[in-house]
Amino acid sequence: MTTPPELTRGVRPEVDRRVNLLDFDLEGLAAYCESLGEKRFRATQLFRWIHQRGAREFGQMSDLAKSLRAKLEARACIEGLTVLSQQESADGTIKWLFDVGGGNAVESVYIPEDDRATLCVSSQAGCAVGCRFCSTGHQGFARNLTTGEIVAQLWFAEHFLRARLATTERVISNVVMMGMGEPLQNYSALVPALRVMLDDHGYGLSRRRLTVSTSGVVPMMDRLGQDCPVALAVSLHAPADVLRDNLVPLNRKYPLAELLDACRRYLAFAPRDFITFEYCMLDGVNDQPEHAAQLVALLRGHGGGVSCKVNLIPFNPFPASGLTRSPHQRVLAFAKQLSDAGIVTTVRKTRGDDIDAACGQLAGDVRDRTRVDSRIARQRTVMLTPVHDTAITDNERTQ
Numbered sequence: 001m002t003t004p005p006e007l008t009r010g011v012r013p014e015v016d017r018r019v020n021l022l023d024f025d026l027e028g029l030a031a032y033c034e035s036l037g038e039k040r041f042r043a044t045q046l047f048r049w050i051h052q053r054g055a056r057e058f059g060q061m062s063d064l065a066k067s068l069r070a071k072l073e074a075r076a077c078i079e080g081l082t083v084l085s086q087q088e089s090a091d092g093t094i095k096w097l098f099d100v101g102g103g104n105a106v107e108s109v110y111i112p113e114d115d116r117a118t119l120c121v122s123s124q125a126g127c128a129v130g131c132r133f134c135s136t137g138h139q140g141f142a143r144n145l146t147t148g149e150i151v152a153q154l155w156f157a158e159h160f161l162r163a164r165l166a167t168t169e170r171v172i173s174n175v176v177m178m179g180m181g182e183p184l185q186n187y188s189a190l191v192p193a194l195r196v197m198l199d200d201h202g203y204g205l206s207r208r209r210l211t212v213s214t215s216g217v218v219p220m221m222d223r224l225g226q227d228c229p230v231a232l233a234v235s236l237h238a239p240a241d242v243l244r245d246n247l248v249p250l251n252r253k254y255p256l257a258e259l260l261d262a263c264r265r266y267l268a269f270a271p272r273d274f275i276t277f278e279y280c281m282l283d284g285v286n287d288q289p290e291h292a293a294q295l296v297a298l299l300r301g302h303g304g305g306v307s308c309k310v311n312l313i314p315f316n317p318f319p320a321s322g323l324t325r326s327p328h329q330r331v332l333a334f335a336k337q338l339s340d341a342g343i344v345t346t347v348r349k350t351r352g353d354d355i356d357a358a359c360g361q362l363a364g365d366v367r368d369r370t371r372v373d374s375r376i377a378r379q380r381t382v383m384l385t386p387v388h389d390t391a392i393t394d395n396e397r398t399q
């Protein structure tokens with residue numbers, strides 16, 4: 001683990017009461033410029049300096065009038081996050097731990113591939129959903145990130161990578177809101193952050209290359225479809241309610257039938273013509289042939305089916321979960337059962353395991369305010385019920 005000194009350069013550690021311009025999408029920045037008595041179009045110049053050129057100081061912005069720079073200097077700042085650590089995997093994956101104050105820290109992961117480069121971004125310090133198989137869920141919840149804190153992860157990573165690769169071209173081609181937190185439980189900060197990422201004067205990502213992953217906050221899925229329809233991934237992880245109630249506690253509030261109806265409604269707005277369902281493969285828990293059969297019935301049957309792709313994720317074990325990874329052969333058999341039923345299915349490659357950057361492993365550092373440990377311990381007790389009994393009960397319930 002290293003913390004290169006240049007990583008924190010330009011970040012002001014002291015509490016700063018000035019307006020942080022990373023908190024604004026372009027519309028918000030235009031309104032802010034107007035409040036300073038400036039023309040709205042100045043916001044576009046400013047926005048491009050910040051996001052496209054990675055400027056940290058107003059003095060760098062040579063095409064802005066000196067009077068405007070002076071006003072900004074007095075009232076505003078461009079406040080990134082302090083990097084606490086940077087870890088690099090043998091496969092090129094990089095994980096950063098960012099300080100968000102109050103003893104909390106969040107993680108972002110850069111995943112380079114042949115045809116794309118993805119940044120996995122956090123939306124909350126911790127998470128209140130408390131999924132059993134997720135390290136973040138076991139950390140509990142401290143607070144929502146601000147728009148600026150969400151954007152700052154991309155802002156930092158993009159410009160760090162450009163400097164390292166000595167390029168002025170865009171490096172990060174895809175962003176997935178799949179880091180720490182349930183993004184749709186931080187909706188008001190999330191949407192402006194997505195708009196910054198999509199904006200041609202910002203990062204210029206296409207809607208298809210920007211994915212929000214949710215555990216199923218149904219009302220907010222509907223709002224996202226209206227406000228900012230980007231690609232959607234849903235953390236499914238179980239084919240029936242009794243099992244999903246246990247693995248993804250939010251299911252008790254928004255059970256599968258409601259969730260799949262929301263997915264169908266979202267498809268009317270989505271930039272892709274499918275929803276991605278994430279399914280973490282847990283040994284002896286959700287990985288049996290009967291679970292695959294239930295999943296096919298759920299995705300094909302319910303209200304006419306949902307246009308979808310299923311992404312099977314090898315579980316990354318951590319001791320507190322009490323869960324283990326499904327054997328690879330079982331994952332392949334599960335995938336075949338879905339594929340044979342006509343469901344497009346992929347098995348996620350694990351990346352960055354040597355630095356705990358793989359899916360479900362992000363834990364950051366969270367001052368828990370939700371007493372999540374005792375909650376998850378109770379769920380774990382319920383899980384001691386034999387898997388097959390649960391499956392049969394679930395099956396009956398979904399008929």
Ligand code: SF4
Nearest residue numbers: 127130131134137181
């Ligand atoms: S899987 Fe997502 S929603 Fe569930 S606890 Fe982890 S971060 Fe929260």
